Amino acid sequence: MEKPLVLPIPTVKRFPSYLRILHQFHERGEEYISATILADELGLKPIQVRKDISYTGIEGKPKVGFEIKELVKILNHVLGWDNTNEAIIIGSGNLGSALAGYNGFRSYGLSMVGLFDNDIAKVGRKVGALTIHSVDELPDFIREHRIVIAVIAVPANVAQKVADDIISLGIKAIWNFAPIDLKVPSSVALQRTDLATALAVLSVKMQNKLEIAEDELN
Template sequence: MEKQIPRPTLERFPKYYQVASSFLNKYNELYISSVYLSECLSMDDSQVRRDMMYLDIGGKPRVGYNAGELRNTLAHYLGYFNLNEALLVGTGHLGKAIAAYKGFEDYGLRIIGLFDVSEEEIGKKIGKVTVQPLSKMKSFVPKHNIRIGIITTPESSAQSVVDMMIAAGIKAVWNFAPLRLLVPEDIFVQDENLAESFSFISHFMKQFEKKKTNKVIIKKIQ
């Protein structure tokens, strides 16, 4: 039986998956060690081993994990082998960028429905999919048995869009609008906050500016 995986562990799985994948592409070696994984991701190797305990995968002491098995097990846990069909509402710039992004299919995501309210957008083709009026979503979801909805609308319409999605049968929402959506407990929402990622850069810049200042001070003292 699969154990309930804590969220922070789950958040690290895609990173382990990427390290294992590029390890398999780069090296002609069978085993990948927890130390190698930890160094690639600048984390504690004991944390890596704790995370691995959630996978049904046995490591060999002082050798490591079978890299191919590790990658496949992670892909299995992350659902990359399942194909997930989704729809997207809001075909502005961000919606178009996401609808046209080619990398998603490797991760099991295929966007098969596009919806917008703007007359200008309706009828446009993005890749192979034509933008439909939002009013068509209600019948589209059960017809294609879709469970995943992507929201790339402006903040002001995101809540009404998610309400419509849930009424139509959507169970998981990937939300790019910068607000916290109100949803029933059984609905899963993944918020995408781009500004949050920027934090790492602004933290780096703070350190960078400080180092520069320190150097100037040291120079002045000398």
């Protein structure tokens, strides 16, 4: 039996950037692209790009590079973006509502089909194409729609309970936007998007740029 492909997480994080560049070059009418060009566009080393792409099984042609259409197709497949997975959002506050109203997820193989909240006053309201449901409806909704992916966008003090509850209902993957580290079974895939960390990195990068600019002036 063939072993499933196991990709290093740093490689997975670079794949969307490769796809962005590939789409740009395809729109220009280019049919092939080299690892060197991809590396230059993204500030990487060509050897890193070649190593990343080697996980897909695609081999470039000497002096020509990789066929763009083929590489786009296999990268989308490896990332699971060539199939649409349905997901739900729990929490209809500012962040949850923003996620519910974003239509771009479909480009990445993700379709938001349900939005839930424990605030009865919000139930029945429309957010984009979604109607807010009561969390009491979660068991039936998850079962009927066979949902395995959930987005958590609730306050930190209730996030762990929400995670525990939906895992017991069959959720196998959680995208966590709550400002807390969740504890989940090893059988559940977990990805946290930490806005505070991202902002901290941006602030430090900005400060470094300002200091460099000031040194150059002096």
